[in-house]
Structures are given as C-alpha cells and as structure tokens.
Amino acid sequence: MIFSFNLFINAIVSGILIGGFYAAVTSGVSLAFGILDIVNIAHPAFIILGSYVAYIVNASFGFDPILTSIVVIPAFYALGAAIYQIYYVSFEKRGQESLRGLAFFFGLLFITEVSLVLYFGVDYRYVDAPYIGPTWHFGNIDMPLRILVPCLVSLVLIAALELVLTRTFIGRAIMAVAQDQQALRLMAVDPVRIKRIAFGISIATASLAGAFLIIIQPVEPSVGREYIGRVFAICVLGGMGSLPGTVIAAMLLGVVESFTATFYGPSWAPAVSFGFLLLTLAVRPAGLLGR
Amino acid sequence: MTDANTELLQVDNLGKRFGGFVALENISLAVTAGERLGLIGPNGSGKSTLVNCICGTLRNEEGSVHFDGRKLDGLRAHQRTHLGLARSFQLPRPFVSLSLIDNIRIPRLYTVAARGHSHAASDVEERCAALLREVGLETKARQRPRDLTQVEMRKLELARAMASEPKLLMADEAMAGLTPSEVEDILALLVRLNEQGVTIILIEHIMRAVMSFSRRLVVLVSGRKIADGAPNEVMRDPEVERAYLGQ
C-alpha cells in the first residue's frame, strides 16, 4: 500500500462524515435497545424501508428525499407504536422477550426484506438531488456533498433527540422508564405508553436514516444486513443509550472502516464493524462512556 | 467442621457502590454457627445488597467475606452455595417451567451432589417430598409455580433454599405481606431449621417476628451498620430509635 498524507487525511475526514450518518442510523437503536432494552434487530430493515419510501417519492415526483422522509415521520412513528404494542402484549408482558421477542424481530427483519425484494426486485435504487453530485474541496480535503449533507442533518437530528430526552417531560419519562417503572406508575404515568412513544420515535428516526442512506449510496433490500453489526457495535461501544457516546463511537467506527477500506480493500469492510462488536463485547461491554 | 463458637460468617469492611451511589459502606459483621441473627433497617438501607454481596450475586468493591474459614472473594454464586450458603429471594424466583418437586430437586442435583453426597434416585425423591411436606406443599408437588398463591410461593422459595442443605440460610423478607398466622408458620419453620443446626440470618420488617426470633440484632441505615447486639438493647439505642423507629 502506498502511504500518502493526502490519502490519510481524506480517510479520516470521510470516516468522520460517514460516522455522523452512522450515528443517525444508530440513534433509533440507542433509544430502543440502549435505553429500553428492546432488542430490535430489525431496525436496519426499517431504515431500508425508509430508503425505498424516499426512492418512490423521488422517482415519481422528484421531491427531495430528506424532506420526504420528514413528511412520512408520522407514518413510521405509527408503525413503531403498533409494533411495540404487539411486542408488549405478546412478549414483554409474559416475560418471553429474550427468546420469542428476539425471534419476533428477526422474523420482522426477514418479512420486511423479502417483501421489498418481491416488490422492488434486487436492483440497486438511487435518488436524485442537487447535492448528490458535487464535492467541496478544502485544499487537499475532499468532502462529497452527498455525504456531508446527511452527516450535518444527522447531527441536527441527534441534537434534537438529546434535547427531547433531557428537556421534555416525555423525554425524561423515557429515561425514567428505563430505570424505575414502579416509580413511574406511582406518578400516574403508564410505562407502557411511554415505551410505545419511545419505540415510535425510534422507528421514526429510521425514516430519516433511510433517506440519508439512499443519498449516500444506492440501495437494495439486503443492504440492511451490513448495518445490523454496525448499529449494535456503535450502540454498545457508545455506552448503550448515551447519544453523545453514540456519536463518538459512530465516528470512531467510521474512521476505522475508512482506513480499512482505503488501505486494505473494501472486501474486509464488513468484518470491521462486526469485529468491533465482538471486541467490544469481549473486552468492555459497558462501552467507552459506559454506564 | 465448625464447632459452636467459631465464626461461621465473617464480613470485613464490606463496601459496594453503584456508579456514584454508595449502597454499603464499611460493613463488618460476624455470625457464629447456630446463631439466629436478625437484620433490620429502613427500605433502601442496603439489606438485600448485603445479602447479594455475601452470596456472590453482586461483587463487592471493598472488604471481604469469609465463610467457614474460606475466603469467598472471587467465588461465583453457585460455588458459595456449594460451600453451604443459601438465600431466599425477596421477590420469589421460582423455576416456572418446572413442577414444585423439580424446583426442590435442583439444589439437590447441583449442590448436594456436588458435595459428594450422592443418594439413590428414590431417596432423592423422598427427601424432596419430605421438604415439600415441611412447608405444607406436598399436595401440589406436581403443579407449576404459576398455580401457587403468594404465601405458597414464599414457602417454595424457602424450601428450595433449604434443599441445598445449607450451613447458613439468609431469609430475605420471606414474610412480607403475610397474615399473622402465616408469619407464625414461617417463623416456626425457621426455628425448626435452626434447631437442626442451620445458622439463620433473618432480614425482615415485621418487628414482632424479628424480636421473637433473633438472639442478636443488626441494624442497617443508609448503607451503614449502626447497631449490633442483643435485641432489647439495640431497640433502646437512641440512634436506632431516631433513624429507624422514631420518626
């Protein structure tokens, strides 16, 4: 491999940018798994769903994918709330979430992915937007807008989520539910309703993340699978529910992946995130900024 | 083998933290073989945490625990059970997919057998049934825990702890929410157990039961031990009155 400073700097920059995007992708899982202990391994499938929604609207009407994804947030929220309700009644209430709840989400992952294959086929889909082509140059540093824009909007999303979790009543109720459901009940707040809202928010983030994804790269149904490892690796490394931790872990992973792809070749890329995950679980399950 | 005056359990300067919260600080305690010790304190004072640390369910950051002459640090919970420590859980945790008699069988299969006292299978069966009889549950031997009432679940919880043939049993709030006659039942059970040679630590809120059962009383408040002695003296201690009784 030929080491050049240029390559090095650009690898770092692109790693950070993509890391911002990864943080948005993971935010839903940080909420559902990190805070509420719901192991939704189907989350990447919902992101792909978001990508396809953005694709359809963009292909048919030319609307901007990010704006589209914001408009459909209520639909994704409703989907999330409905799924949680089923999950709660069927599994959480009966104490079956560790085996059957997990299998449930795994089944959902499959159903979503295969339905998309049946409906759209396995061709790669992409969207058109004015910021997808151009690249900004700062000296030797290249920042493709198609990654920069999603990265920036992702960071805004994360900041908004963090504000909601720390400043609003619902947000703090969500944090409280994770710690002491009994106390919440005593305050006449229904923990199930809070968790339903939280899970709805979690899936709503998938809508946005899906739009970001299809802006950054062409999408086909099985792309979601690469993200399962990434998402959980970042969530665990980031300290399970700490949004700032998620951002740091996401950027770290982004940089490592970027280096691996640049200097060793892209065929090793999937192993990076999953390897990260295994390493984190084996060595420091509490994450970097661990609870 | 410990004779009557050796310290069976020795807790030295035990400390436990959860993040920034100090659950237990500088707890030192000694329990003689055959003793009946009562452990009381307000809610959240760290009683269950102490039990968890002694049993190995939680790891204490500071201090050490010695049992029957052996240092327990680093030993996992099941190893401590093999050595003769047993506990019942505050909220009963039965094995829901097994019948009552199978619940009792587990400690026999895994603890008693591990000590090298293997019995013939039919003998095991009889001993399990006998244990259920002691707690009055033998008619429900083939049923599942979900068919039990609250009281019965607590009795099962105690019976399961007893099934491991412990030297020391920690009963964690086994009587909460029971009627006075049910409390008497459990108390009688524990006294019988003690008479058979089992050392008992009773963690309770029901003062009447604690006072009648304990030969020695230890008081925990906010993670610290504030009193340790004969029950009547401890109850007259002004600090105990202030912290626990006389709000």
Place this chain on the structure above:
Amino acid sequence: MRTPAFLVICLIVAAAVFATAVGVGNDYVFFAGYVVLQYVVLSTAWNILGGYCGYVNFGTAAFFALGAYSTVAIYKLIAVSELPHVVPIPVLMLIGGVVSGIVGFGMGYLTLRLRGAFFSIATLALAVVLETLVVNWDYVGGSRGAYVIRPEELPLIGNYIRYLFLMMLLLAVAAITIARLIEHSRLGYGFATIRDDELAAEASGVPTLRLKLIATTISGTLMGMAGAPFPYYIGFLQPDSTFALDYAVNSIAMPLIGGTTSWAGPLIGTLLLGTLQQIITVTISSAVNLLLVGCLLVLFVIVAPNGIVGLVHTYLQRKPEDFVGRRRVGADAAGSLS
C-alpha cells in the same frame, strides 16, 4: 423409555425411511430429503442452546459453514497429496464437528458471561466475520467458490447421493437421541433453570457458565457435523449461499414452530416447514418461500409460543413443559403424571 430403547426405535424408523426412499426409485427424493434431514440436525442443535437454555444463536450459518469449509480444506489438501481422494463422510463430520465445537466454545467463553441479548448479537457478528474471512481466503476458493467433485458409486448403497442421505439420516438420529438424552438428564434440568431464571439457578448451585458452555459446544459441534458433507452435496461451494441468513431463520423458525421444550419440537417443525418450503420453492419462488417462513415464525411466536407440541398438548389437556426434566429412574411407579 430408556435411551437405548429409544435409539433402537429411531434406527428402525430410519431404516424404514431409507428403504422407502430407495423404493421410490427417483433420486430427487434423496436430494430433497437430504436438505430436510440437514435441517433436522440444525434445528435440533439450535434448540439445545435456544430452546433448552434460552440463548438465541443467530449464527447457525457460521457453524454450518465451518463444517463445510473444513471439508473443502481437507479436499484441497488431499487433492495435492498421494492419499486416496475420498475421505469417508463420518470422518469429515468428526473433523467439521470438532472445528465448530472449538469455535463454539471459544465464542461462548467470550460472550456467555454477558446477557442473553449480547450473546445473540455476538453470534450474528461471528457469522459475518467468519464469512469475511472465508471470502478473503483463497485457499478455499475465496469469493469465487470451490468445486468439490462428488465420487461415483459406492458398493451396496448405490450412488453417492444415497450415501450422503444415509449419513445425514444417521446424524439426525444421533442429534435427536442426544437431545432426548440431555432432556432426561441432570443437564436438562440445569438448562431449564438457566432458561427460567439464571440468577436463581446460580443461587441454587447450578454452575450456569459451565452449562452454557456445554450447550454452546454441543450445539456448535452438531451444526458443524451437519455442514461437513455439504460441499459434496452441492458440488460448488460459495460463501454467499453457505453463509446465507436462511440457515439462521430456518434453524430458529423450525424449533419455535414445532415447540422448543422437547426433542420432538424441532423434528416436527422441520418436517412440516421443510416440506412446505420444498413445495413452495419449486412451485412459486424461493423469495416467497422466505417470506412465508418469516410470517410463520412471527405468527407462531405471537399466537402459539409453545409451538405445535404446545398446541397438541393443550388440546390433550396436558402441559408441554412436562417433557422437560422427566426423571430417568425411580418414580414412574408412583403413578405420576409427568
């Protein structure tokens, strides 16, 4: 029923199955049957860790592939040496099983101290890491794949596919017998306590980590053994298809649909689902097939958590959990229900 008796009955049934298959006279029976039998082993193996202990393994494909690629590695090794070209399948199964077992043990050692959810996610990670390693390892063909030439005829049995079918049949019998043996032993009780309440299990003296490691190792070994003959079956081994998530979803769906608390569940689930899948794949498409599996999984998990075995027993007024932890000696004379 004592285990030796059970084993004999299974072998008799197996012999009948083989004889019937030969009688049909169409090799397709062997090809399709092999896949079903393979899944019997995979789902029974999965259930030992998943159904009995409650730890979900998403990485069935990883252990399966370890067995398959061990065979490929040996095949390539032998091809350049002077040794006879055909290694008997049982030997390959043993080797594949050992490799998988070791990896299973290692992975368990790293992750079983953590909560079940972390273990499950780690198994997913393992599958991908392994696949990436294989794709980049040219010795076994890398992403291009590896050809394995199937030997011709064998004396007595007939063509090679019949031999493979027979081997898988015997492995299936072994897997089911092992599962049943575990259920009726002290190990089975221990597994059940881990599933029900690990904390209480520890407090009762159950060495939970050791038992979980045993379960993971047995499960991984059986999966590796199921994978060992696969290169000979398929002729051309590709990482894509070998590591496919299909293995994971099937080995989870079959026990959950059939019933997780006994050895009969995975068997029933596999026979039903496996046959259904063969039909759908051939008549409609393999994508619809996967959709169906996913839907059935979700449906059963919500509506019939104890699977078909559970439904049958509720219908017969008995409880399906009776199957777990039946005593092997003694008290049958006491006239007990369980």
